[in-house]
Amino acid sequence: MKKAITVTGLHKAFGRTHALDGLDLAVEAGEVHGFLGPNGAGKSTTIRVLLGLLRADSGGAQLLGKDPWRDAVELHRRLAYVPGDVELWPNLTGGEAIDLLAKLRGGLDLRRRDELIDRFDLDPTKKGRAYSKGNRQKVAIVAALASDAELLLLDEPTSGLDPLMEVVFQDVILQARAAGKTVLLSSHILAQVEKLCDRVSIVRQGRTVQSGTLGEMRHFTRTNVEAETERPATGLDAMSGVHELRVTDRRVNFAVDGAHLDAAIRRLGEFGIRSLISHPPTLEELMLRHYGDELGSNGRAAQGDTGSPVADGGVAR
Amino acid sequence: MTSTVTPLDVSGRSAPARIVPDAFTGTGTLVRFGLRRDRVRMSLWLLALTLGTLITAAQYKTLYSTPEERAAAVSSMDSPAALAMTGPRHYLSDYTAGAMLGHQMLGFMAVLVGLMSVLIVTRHTRDEEETGRAELVRSTVVGHHAQLASALALAAVANLALALLLALGLTTTGIDGIGPGGALLYGLTHAAIGLVFAGVAAVTAQITAHTRGASGMALAVIGVAYVLRASGDVGDDALSWLSPIGWIQRTYVFVDNRWWPLGLCLVLAALTAAYGFVLSTRRDVGAGLRAARLGRRTASDALTRPFGFALRLHRATLLGFGAGLCLMGVMYGSILGEAADMVKDIDQIQEALARIGGSTVAESFASMVMVVVAVVAAVYVVMAALRPRAEENAGRAEPLLATGLSRDRWLGGHVAVALAGGTVLMVLAGLSFGLSGAASAGDGDLVLELVGAAAAYAPALWVTVGVAVLLFGWFPRAGVAAWIVPVYAFLVGYLGPILQLPDWTKNLSPFGHVPQLPAAGMNWTPLLVLTAVAAGLILLGLAGFRRRDLDTK
Structure with a gap:
């Protein structure tokens, strides 16, 4: 299979903080790839390097066979991005923001836009400052999916969405996969990842600690x-x-x-x-295995190997 | 803080002005917290304002030590142009160093102190609400008036500290004509005008849901107050009495030392602040008094192009500055005719004019106005050129730069608006000044002449844009340093002649190289050089931005 994203030994430091410390990531074309890790693990930084917004200190990154920094604009016409914290222009309406982002990306499918606005139950006539967190996310999701991008980079796209909209989102992503699109999905909602993702990569402290299908991962645990x-x-x-x-x-x-x-x-x-x-171990248990020592250092017993970490409140869903 | 629980006030909206006893709970804590947050910012303001005053006072002492020098100063100040820029004529009757301070500094210090007060109040009220921090604070045991009360208290602290510093500083300089009583009054005039504009900001912060809008409206009030006093001091005295800046100038500090105009200021400050409290009970936290309107469902074609998009973001600021500059132009234009009549018989001025190059009084007055107008346009230009940084910090550049929009085109859109906007503002100001000046002086040729004079400042504005873009590309965190350009141009252009600063100080500013049309002749060379410098700075800035990381949240 063709690789949509290849990242090898990526390093990125902000002052004395090493956000990425040799991170590896491989995403096949046409798959939905889950990108998991605790806050501050380097997921957003990786995605921003892939977008050419940040320049990596060392290591290689390739997106659809191109260099994300050098060929940023060319690549951006083929991908769509949803940040985890969408900021909108206070005096532009949601509808204007959707059109702006989708058209700048190089193409807006009007029918698809209207359909998505409808499905996500979004009022596009409100001004940016009037939207709640969830509605701002919807604006970015609609803008990303209304243009015909072959690669979707989603950084905790559904933070703030209600459960009903979460279902709509999952549906829309499955449609995108069926249409042959590649999706990199960074998420904390493990049920979402279990449902949508073909393969997952778990990162921690700027490094990939495990990567594979959920089945493979389970076998090892x-x-x-x-x-x-x-x-x-x-x-x-x-x-x-x-x-x-x-x-x-x-x-x-x-x-x-x-x-x-x-x-x-x-x-x-x-x-x-x-x-x-x-x-079989749930994704939560898989995650906890990798973060066990972190919890331990936070004053909790290492939960990674026990049977019921969830009951212990180790992971917030 | 007490642990009192405020009962839910269900009737709050129907009885807006009722103040429940707990409404101010937590004010003290917020004031201390505000002082902690603003300790550097506030100290810098106080230091700059105090030092600026003391240095100026010391200069007056050395420059005008003999009666002859003071008499010369009186005759050079006794012109409409000079009075419009300074203060009422009565100060000239006993023009000691103290009187010079009251005459030449009060009007301009009032604007700065007003600016400081407005920024303190909006920063601790509307900005807190806009960022959502107010919500968090208000969810604790904090009364619903505590935030506004603490912001006003902070402004009061800053203003009283300034008054004290000025009074002490001026008393210790031991300059003739500056006694302790006068020094105290001089300090308190600053506090009084600061409190007035703090009260004005308390009102504007309730009206709009935007910090920028709230500060902008309050600054417009300062501008109107300044323009009213300028017109009044040249023409009809009654106009000055409509302006609080006119009031403090009419204390005639170091001349008559009248205290009662301060009372007017305090009453106005109390009224505006109280009105702010009343208005704040008529709205929700985070909302303005004007309800948010619904807008377009889809984007227009223009909006999806970089320039059109940038123009949309800059529109409100550009319109505000356009209106302000037109007003300034009309006001100064209307006294252009009087300017020509008033100084016909004063020899010194005729000599001074002859030195500049045989121009008329009206022309030299016009050249002076141009300097002021250009500085105001430069303020706009810096705001516009720093807008990309604000967008980047707010996290709104990230989604755009993740589309097919290149960094060059995104930044280019903003830069183009700043370049074109600054130019349009100058031409507009020149046109309104020219039209109203032509009417008052009865000289139709003035229109084109003044438009040309104003347009000649465009290359200097472009250099200002270039400085901001360069900083944005290479040292984004130091972007605010771009403010040095208009501030320096103002200090040199405004205080330079008063303090008789050497010529090289002028040459450091791009505005110092612009030919002083219409008093002086046209000279294309500096304009071409400035344009080339601007282009170089902008290209360099673009290159820097291409290779740096985007700052993300």
Whole structure:
């Protein structure tokens, strides 16, 4: 497959802050790629380098086969961008801002614009200062999707949108994917990423810590197993790949590495399984595994390896 | 702060002027917080205003130490042009160094002190609301009048501190004719006029939802007050009595030391401030009194082009400055005829005119007006040329530059508006000055002559744009330094002749190289050089912007 975005060893410092510290990113043409990471991980900085708004200190970045800094204007005609914090001109209406942004991008599909305004339930006659945060985001989303861009760079595009609009957004992105467009989606809404993204990259402190499909990622992490057996299960603690084993009478709880799942379940079968609940790690758990030490340093126990980090409030949805 | 809970005032809108006891809760905390925020800004203002006054006073002492020198100063000041730029004629009756200070400095200091007060008030009221910070503050235990009250208190602190500094500073200089009583009155005139304009800003901050609009409206009031006193001091005294700047000048400080005009100022300040409080209860936090209107559903073709888009953003400022400069032109034009009549018999002036190059009184007056007009246009030009920086800081450049719009074209649009806007403003001012001057002096040739004289300043304005663009491209954080150009041009153009500054000070300013039409002859060389310098600066600035990071939020 052709690469839409290739980033290798990207470095960018602002004074003494190293926003990007050797970040890698590869996005295939035609996929929706999730870009995950905590605040300040360098997601927005990466996107701004890709837009040619910031110049990287070192490392390589290619967008649709071109240099994002040198060929910025040419590239911008083929892509659309939605920032996470949309600022509008106070005395321009939303409709004017949409037209302005879409036309400057090089083409505005009037029918598509009206359809999107309708679907997102946006009043385009209000002045920029009168819009709420969510409505400002809608203006940028409509402007981005109303022009025929082949690549969409979305930096937390739905921050401030209500759940209904979130559904509309997901629908619109799936349509864009079906139309063969490439999407880089930076997001904190993990359900959105799980639903939309073919592959994800997780970044932390300016570096990519993991990249792949959700399936691949899950395989490398632990599955949580909760079972009730006829006889108390024994011997599981001796097995490799089994963690956090808790046996209380006939109930057993443990987490097992993807590669050892088969062996663990076989062993469990020997004691007569009455009920079995197993669930693959959620994206939240995957994320927490990578940020575990960060939470730890914030005064929380490392949650990455445990079964129910969400109940602990480790991640805010 | 107390932990009182203000009950929800459901009838608040129907009984707007009622002030509940808790309405000022938290004012003290906000004042201390404001002082903390403004400690550098305010100190710089106070320092600049105090030092400016003391240096000027010291200059008067050395330049006009003998009675003969003072008599010469009186005769050079006794012209309509000079009176329009300074103050009422009565000061000339006893023209000591103190009287010179009251006569030549008060009017112009009133504008600066007014500017300081307006900026303090809008910064702590409307700007807080516009950025949304007020919402956060108002959600705490803070009464609904606390923010305006604290802003006014901050303005009062600044103004009283200035009064004290001036009084102490002037007393210690030990200049003849400057006694402690007069020095105190001189300081307090500044505080009084500052409070008046703080009150005006308290009103304008309620009317519009924009900081820029609120400051602009208050500055327009200062402008009108200045123009009224200028017309009154040259012609009909009654006009000056309509202006608070005229009031403080009529304390005749260091001459008669009248205190009662300060009372007028205090009453006006109290009335305007109270009106501001009343108006503030008639609107929501973050909103203006004028309801936001709906607008166009789609963009016009012009808006989607860089120049048209930039013009749209600059439109309101450009219209405001256009109206102001036209007013100035008409006002100065209307006294042009009198100017010619009044000074016919004064020898010194005739000699001075002969030195410039055999021009008429009206022409020399016109040249002087041009300097002032050009400085005002330069203020617009700097505001316009710094607009890209404001857009960048507000995060509004980012989405545009992520489209097919190149950095050159985006910045170019703003620069083009600044260049063309400055030129149009000069021509407009020249035209209104020329038309009204031709009518008052009965000389039709003045129209074209004055339009030409005004247009000759365009290259100097372009250089000003160039300085701002250069800073924007290479040292964006130092963009405010571009204000040095109009401020310096003003100081040299306005105070230069009074303080008899050497010629090289004038040459540092692009405005110093413009031929002083119509009093002096036309000289194309400096204009061409200025244009070339402007082009070079702009190109350099564009190149710098092409290669730097965009500042993002």
